[in-house]
Amino acid sequence: DAGITQSPRYKITETGRQVTLMCHQTWSHSYMFWYRQDLGHGLRLIYYSAAADITDKGEVPDGYVVSRSKTENFPLTLESATRSQTSVYFCASSGAQETQYFGPGTRLLVL
Amino acid sequence: LAKTTQPISMDSYEGQEVNITCSHNNIATNDYITWYQQFPSQGPRFIIQGYKTKVTNEVASLFIPADRKSSTLSLPRVSLSDTAVYYCLVALYMDSNYQLIWGAGTKLIIKP
Numbered sequence: 001d002a003g004i005t006q007s008p009r010y011k012i013t014e015t016g017r018q019v020t021l022m023c024h025q026t027w028s029h030s031y032m033f034w035y036r037q038d039l040g041h042g043l044r045l046i047y048y049s050a051a052a053d054i055t056d057k058g059e060v061p062d063g064y065v066v067s068r069s070k071t072e073n074f075p076l077t078l079e080s081a082t083r084s085q086t087s088v089y090f091c092a093s094s095g096a097q098e099t100q101y102f103g104p105g106t107r108l109l110v111l
Numbered sequence: 112l113a114k115t116t117q118p119i120s121m122d123s124y125e126g127q128e129v130n131i132t133c134s135h136n137n138i139a140t141n142d143y144i145t146w147y148q149q150f151p152s153q154g155p156r157f158i159i160q161g162y163k164t165k166v167t168n169e170v171a172s173l174f175i176p177a178d179r180k181s182s183t184l185s186l187p188r189v190s191l192s193d194t195a196v197y198y199c200l201v202a203l204y205m206d207s208n209y210q211l212i213w214g215a216g217t218k219l220i221i222k223p
Contacts, residue, residue, distance in 0.1 A: 033211075042198065042215045043155070056209070090154050099145065100200075102154030 003027075006091050006103040014111050019078045021106045023091030028078075031094040032074040034058075034066065037105075038088040043090065049074055081110045115199055115214040122220040129186045131217050133199030136180055144175060144182045145200045148217070155198060159184065194221045 004025040013019050023032065029034060034046040034056075040093050045058030047066040055066050065077045072091075078085055092100040123129045134139040135144070138170040143162045147155035159166060159173045160181075166173045167217040186193055 018204075044214050045211050045213075048209065048211075050209070058211070092154070099158065099160055100147075105152075105154050107157055 002101040004091060004093050004101055004104050006089075008106060009104065010107050012109045012111065013081050014067050015082060016080050016097060018110065019081050021076045021078075021089055021091075021108070023074045023076070023103060025072055025074075025091075025093040025101075025109045027101075028071055029093035030071070030097045031100075032068065033092040033094070033100060034064070034074065034076045034094065035090045036060065037049075038087050038092060046076065046089075062077075068069065081108075115201055115212050117197075117199055117214040117217045119215070120218040120220070122222060123189055124222050126188050127188055129189050129193070129219065129221075131184045131186075131197055131199075131219065132181055133184070133214050134181045135201050135212070136198070138179055138201055139201060140179075142201055142203050143174070145202070146171070146173065146182075146184045147198045147200065149196045149198065158197075189219075189221050191223065193219065195219060199210050 007022045011085045030051050035043040037043050044060050046064050047058050047097055049055045049068045052068050052071050068074050084111050088105045090105045091103040094100045121159045145160040149155040159168055159171045161173045162180050163175050174183040196218050198214045198216045201212045203210040
């Protein structure tokens with residue numbers, strides 16, 4: 001099916017472990033984004049990518065790494081997970097630079 | 112620095128028109144304003160977008176005054192299913208950098 005998907009949908013990990021969240025879109029959108037949304041709060045941009053092999057920091061990039069070797073994929077890696085990274089992570093994509101389409105989210109719990 | 116401000120919460124009744132205003136300063140002529148709707152446990156969903164005057168689609172209208180220091184999302188004849196959090200977003204291009212300025216969200220509760 002066309003659209004934007006995220007995996008896993010739920011993840012429990014331990015402090016210090018490396019975790020990778022996957023995002024895949026089928027629209028060939030040039031822009032992709034990663035956000036975190038803490039319980040009861042708004043969205044904060046972690047990283048974004050304007051095209052394959054082009055990434056840029058957002059508001060809260062520390063502790064995260066991204067890559068974009070293919071247009072359709074934009075994985076987010078937590079190099080050494082901390083409890084403060086417990087959150088819901090949303091991936092989004094955009095053909096134009098303003099209209100973003102969001103995935104269903106990944107709920108991450110770091111113990 | 113650009114910033115967006117919107118009310119934390121609002122409530123209304125079924126069948127009423129609801130207007131949610133987002134204040135934003137320091138935005139350029141071609142910077143777009145976009146509104147999203149978010150239900151619990153879901154990702155935000157695009158509602159409407161514009162950069163000047165008035166835009167209308169099948170679900171909402173967006174009003175942007177000439178000074179572009181605010182924008183108002185208008186939801187006509189709301190129903191219980193419009194209960195959600197609404198976010199405004201301003202996308203800015205400054206110093207070859209792409210900045211996304213999200214509002215903190217307005218929790219809209221529709222009562223029967």
